[in-house]
Amino acid sequence: MTAEPAFERIAIIGMGLIGSSLAHAARANGLAKHIAGHDSDPEIRTRAEAVAGLTDSLHADLADAVDGADLVIAATPVGACGDVAKAMRDHLAPGTIVTDVGSVKGAVLKAMQLHMPYGVHLVPGHPVAGTEHSGPEAGFADLFRDRFAILTPPADADAAAVARLVAFWEGLGSNVELMDAEHHDRVLAITSHLPHLIAYTIVETASELENELEAKSRDDDVVTTREVIKYSAGGFRDFTRIAASDPTMWRDVFLLNKDAVLEMLGRFSEDLTALQRAIRHDDGDALFDLFTRTRAIRRGVIEAGQAGRFQYTENGETGD
Amino acid sequence: MTAEPAFERIAIIGMGLIGSSLAHAARANGLAKHIAGHDSDPEIRTRAEAVAGLTDSLHADLADAVDGADLVIAATPVGACGDVAKAMRDHLAPGTIVTDVGSVKGAVLKAMQLHMPYGVHLVPGHPVAGTEHSGPEAGFADLFRDRFAILTPPADADAAAVARLVAFWEGLGSNVELMDAEHHDRVLAITSHLPHLIAYTIVETASELENELEAKSRDDDVVTTREVIKYSAGGFRDFTRIAASDPTMWRDVFLLNKDAVLEMLGRFSEDLTALQRAIRHDDGDALFDLFTRTRAIRRGVIEAGQAGRFQYTENGETGD
Numbered sequence: 001m002t003a004e005p006a007f008e009r010i011a012i013i014g015m016g017l018i019g020s021s022l023a024h025a026a027r028a029n030g031l032a033k034h035i036a037g038h039d040s041d042p043e044i045r046t047r048a049e050a051v052a053g054l055t056d057s058l059h060a061d062l063a064d065a066v067d068g069a070d071l072v073i074a075a076t077p078v079g080a081c082g083d084v085a086k087a088m089r090d091h092l093a094p095g096t097i098v099t100d101v102g103s104v105k106g107a108v109l110k111a112m113q114l115h116m117p118y119g120v121h122l123v124p125g126h127p128v129a130g131t132e133h134s135g136p137e138a139g140f141a142d143l144f145r146d147r148f149a150i151l152t153p154p155a156d157a158d159a160a161a162v163a164r165l166v167a168f169w170e171g172l173g174s175n176v177e178l179m180d181a182e183h184h185d186r187v188l189a190i191t192s193h194l195p196h197l198i199a200y201t202i203v204e205t206a207s208e209l210e211n212e213l214e215a216k217s218r219d220d221d222v223v224t225t226r227e228v229i230k231y232s233a234g235g236f237r238d239f240t241r242i243a244a245s246d247p248t249m250w251r252d253v254f255l256l257n258k259d260a261v262l263e264m265l266g267r268f269s270e271d272l273t274a275l276q277r278a279i280r281h282d283d284g285d286a287l288f289d290l291f292t293r294t295r296a297i298r299r300g301v302i303e304a305g306q307a308g309r310f311q312y313t314e315n316g317e318t319g320d
Numbered sequence: 321m322t323a324e325p326a327f328e329r330i331a332i333i334g335m336g337l338i339g340s341s342l343a344h345a346a347r348a349n350g351l352a353k354h355i356a357g358h359d360s361d362p363e364i365r366t367r368a369e370a371v372a373g374l375t376d377s378l379h380a381d382l383a384d385a386v387d388g389a390d391l392v393i394a395a396t397p398v399g400a401c402g403d404v405a406k407a408m409r410d411h412l413a414p415g416t417i418v419t420d421v422g423s424v425k426g427a428v429l430k431a432m433q434l435h436m437p438y439g440v441h442l443v444p445g446h447p448v449a450g451t452e453h454s455g456p457e458a459g460f461a462d463l464f465r466d467r468f469a470i471l472t473p474p475a476d477a478d479a480a481a482v483a484r485l486v487a488f489w490e491g492l493g494s495n496v497e498l499m500d501a502e503h504h505d506r507v508l509a510i511t512s513h514l515p516h517l518i519a520y521t522i523v524e525t526a527s528e529l530e531n532e533l534e535a536k537s538r539d540d541d542v543v544t545t546r547e548v549i550k551y552s553a554g555g556f557r558d559f560t561r562i563a564a565s566d567p568t569m570w571r572d573v574f575l576l577n578k579d580a581v582l583e584m585l586g587r588f589s590e591d592l593t594a595l596q597r598a599i600r601h602d603d604g605d606a607l608f609d610l611f612t613r614t615r616a617i618r619r620g621v622i623e624a625g626q627a628g629r630f631q632y633t634e635n636g637e638t639g640d
Binding site for chain 1: 423448449450452467468470507508510511512513514515516517518519520521522523524525526527528529533546547548549550551552553554555556557558559560561562563564565566567568570571572574575578581582584585587588589591592595596599600602604607608610611612613614615617618619620621
């Protein structure tokens with residue numbers, strides 16, 4: 001096949017898990033003639049250089065990376081998107097498409113739109129994909145395959161630019177959905193942000209308890225060290241995987257999608273209190289009914305093909 | 321190898337995931353001359369009969385199953401263990417070892433001990449292993465391999481009986497730990513029971529929200545159906561897997577380990593409220609510090625070899 005690549009030059013800003021996966025995936029699918037990378041952190045740049053075939057050029061200077069690019073993807077934590085937009089605005093040619101990959105869309109749109117020069121097309125995006133690993137070594141070309149990529153073009157977005165970006169994500173193997181930023185932020189608050197918040201909390205709670213048990217065991221001269229981790233196969237370990245996600249990324253998500261997250265947290269707390277009450281009052285029927293309903297939802301996830309690509313192996317661990 | 325099997329006859333009471341896995345595993349490892357099964361539910365017995373080579377004999381009558389057994393394993397929901405002990409007490413020969421597989425140990429010990437005839441050795445147990453699947457078809461021989469099996473022998477337990485049961489679980493590939501029942505129940509409340517409770521709750525919260533969104537979308541004539549499930553790859557789906565676990569089993573766990581579960585729930589709620597407050601007051605440093613601490617705990621789980629046996633495959637899903 002000798003079809004022309006969809007883009008002359010893609011500039012990827014941020015060489016973390018998503019940025020490096022984008023570089024691998026764009027190359028594997030022949031979507032760009034040239035893939036330029038940038039990361040503001042010299043250590044990350046050194047590590048990115050060590051990953052064979054990651055980018056065609058890797059730049060210390062953001063302006064050099066975006067120079068001549070017809071697609072610029074900000075793959076930084078969402079809190080940095082505004083600064084990235086500001087730093088590159090004088091180096092963007094008319095017609096360039098600018099997008100991002102952040103888990104919050106309303107705040108990103110607001111922060112970036114402000115700095116977009118006339119004729120540059122801002123179309124924010126969010127691939128619903130990731131792992132708990134970070135950094136340029138963690139990326140792989142199949143990360144976005146069969147996952148959803150949500151684009152949240154503003155109401156006045158250029159239709160041709162949106163269509164090109166849709167084709168780009170489809171070229172990476174994603175299923176593309178369009179919605180407005182506010183709706184995105186509400187849906188993701190419940191499907192992604194609240195689960196991460198809960199996972200971080202329970203790992204913290206368990207960790208505190210373990211420290212107490214350890215202090216007690218030293219007093220009693222009984223060995224109970226690391227029991228919380230030891231018996232984590234009973235359910236806890238699934239939470240530790242989620243709670244190992246990138247701290248900067250998630251700090252930004254909770255601060256920038258504050259209203260929706262606090263609303264979902266309020267709903268969750270009400271439901272948890274109702275369950276706590278059922279346990280305290282030995283209401284077995286209420287527990288049984290709830291556990292039967294939630295089981296049906298798992299079937300929905302499996303039927304929707306979103307249950308993940310896990311399978312038993314002898315050892316090792318990976319999740320997506 | 322022609323070593324004599326460790327037990328003449330093992331009776332497994334309850335042909336669910338754990339009971340059927342025990343049957344497969346005992347056979348695969350040559351641990352019994354005869355494997356007898358029982359389930360009080362005729363439908364489960366019919367399904368168990370259809371699983372090739374599951375048991376040597378399958379009994380509608382509990383007494384027939386335990387007759388002549390030197391090891392009896394109650395693999396029922398923990399709430400049924402007392403009734404099982406009562407129903408079989410007149411059919412147990414002196415020297416028989418009786419154990420169970422329940423996730424709560426204090427209440428099980430109390431409920432079963434009462435009915436144990438003189439000379440029968442009760443040694444409660446708990447394999448920290450499972451999947452979200454239930455029923456006789458869900459069992460497999462490797463379920464317990466490299467997982468922990470916790471035994472909680474009472475203070476006056478027969479040492480030889482405990483040693484035989486330790487050898488049995490080691491024969492299935494498990495790492496065996498001994499501890500007292502109360503300590504078990506506290507450790508499992510945080511590593512297993514609370515995570516399940518949280519997962520059930522968040523799936524409920526999401527489900528309610530989705531129903532609201534659907535009702536709204538019908539009013540607005542906009543399609544938003546099943547978005548919560550659709551975008552579950554962002555974190556939510558890990559919770560749906562846990563929340564698909566057996567409803568009867570988990571109802572019993574929460575009712576029978578009530579005190580420890582309510583204590584852990586109280587600790588969790590305090591921590592969640594603190595995090596909620598940090599979000600509301602834009603305290604990014606507190607969030608970042610917490611997320612960095614929890615990440616280190618994940619490394620502990622991986623180092624302890626308890627991270628699971630997941631690996632990417634093209635599709636399909638399984639977890640352990």
